[in-house]
Amino acid sequence: MTLIGIDNLKGDLIRGLAFGISLILANILGVFSLALPPVASFTTDIGILLVVIFLAPIIEEVTFRGVLYSYLRNVFKSKTTARLTQAGVFGIFHLVAYSGILLEAFDTSSVLVVGGAFLSAVIFGFVASIIADRYNNLIVPIIGHAVINFWLVKGLLVIVA
Amino acid sequence: MAINKDRKRVVSLIIIAIFISFFLSINSAEFRIAGLILAGLGIFCWLVYKRGSVI
Numbered sequence: 001m002t003l004i005g006i007d008n009l010k011g012d013l014i015r016g017l018a019f020g021i022s023l024i025l026a027n028i029l030g031v032f033s034l035a036l037p038p039v040a041s042f043t044t045d046i047g048i049l050l051v052v053i054f055l056a057p058i059i060e061e062v063t064f065r066g067v068l069y070s071y072l073r074n075v076f077k078s079k080t081t082a083r084l085t086q087a088g089v090f091g092i093f094h095l096v097a098y099s100g101i102l103l104e105a106f107d108t109s110s111v112l113v114v115g116g117a118f119l120s121a122v123i124f125g126f127v128a129s130i131i132a133d134r135y136n137n138l139i140v141p142i143i144g145h146a147v148i149n150f151w152l153v154k155g156l157l158v159i160v161a
Numbered sequence: 162m163a164i165n166k167d168r169k170r171v172v173s174l175i176i177i178a179i180f181i182s183f184f185l186s187i188n189s190a191e192f193r194i195a196g197l198i199l200a201g202l203g204i205f206c207w208l209v210y211k212r213g214s215v216i
Contacts, residue, residue, distance in 0.1 A: 003167055003170075003171045004167060004170040004171055004174065005167060006170075047185060047189070050181055050185065051185065051192065054178065054181070055178050055181055055182055055185075055199055056199065058174055058175070058178050059175070059178050059182070059199050059202050059203045059206070060199075060202070062171060062174075062175060062206045063202045063203075063205065063206050066171070066206065067205070067206055067209050067210075097194070097195050097198045097199075098195055
C-alpha cells in the first residue's frame with residue numbers, strides 16, 4: 001500500500017473531508033464518538049490542534065492501518081479478519097492510552113461509557129481500513145480522523161460561540 | 162521508486178510527529194503518558210519503515 005501518495009492529493013483531501021463529515025453526522029445522531037488524547041489543560045489552541053489534528057491521526061493511522069493492517073493482511077487469509085483484528089487493537093489502544101481504562105476497569109458504572117467508546121473506535125478502525133484499501137492511500141483516513149477529532153474537541157465550542 | 166519516495170515521506174512525517182510528541186509530553190503533565198505512547202508508536206513505525214519490512 002502507498003501510505004502518503006500525493007498523485008491525487010486534491011481528490012483524496014475531498015474524500016477525507018467527506019469521510020470526516022459523515023463521522024460528524026454520526027456523532028450528531030449520537031451513534032459515534034472517539035476517545036481523544038487528554039488535551040483539556042493545554043493553555044494554547046495551537047497545542048490542542050497539534051495533538052488532535054496532526055499527531056494523533058498521523059501516528060495512529062500509520063501504525064494501525066499502515067503497519068499493523070498491512071502485516072495482518074499477510075498473516076490472515078481473510079481481509080475481514082485482518083480488519084477486525086486491527087480495529088480491535090485500535091479500540092483497546094484508545095481505551096488504554098486516552099481513557100484511563102486501566103484505572104476504571106472495575107468501576108461498573110462506567111461500563112456503558114467504556115463499551116461505547118470501544119465500539120466507536122472499533123467501527124472507525126474497520127471503516128478506515130476499508131477506505132485505506134479502496135483508495136490505496138492513508139491520506140483519506142488521516143483527514144477523516146483529523147476532522148472528527150477536531151469536531152469532538154473544538155467544533156461544538158465554535159457552534160456554541 | 163514511488164515506494165522509496167513514499168517511505169521517505171512517511172518517515173519524515175513520523176520523525177516530526179515524534180519530536181512534537183516528546184516536546185508536548187515534557188510540557189504538559191496531563192499529556193505526558195499519551196504523548197510518550199504516541200512517540201513510542203511513532204518510533205516503532207519509523208523503525209519498521211526504515212527497515213522496509215512492511216511495504
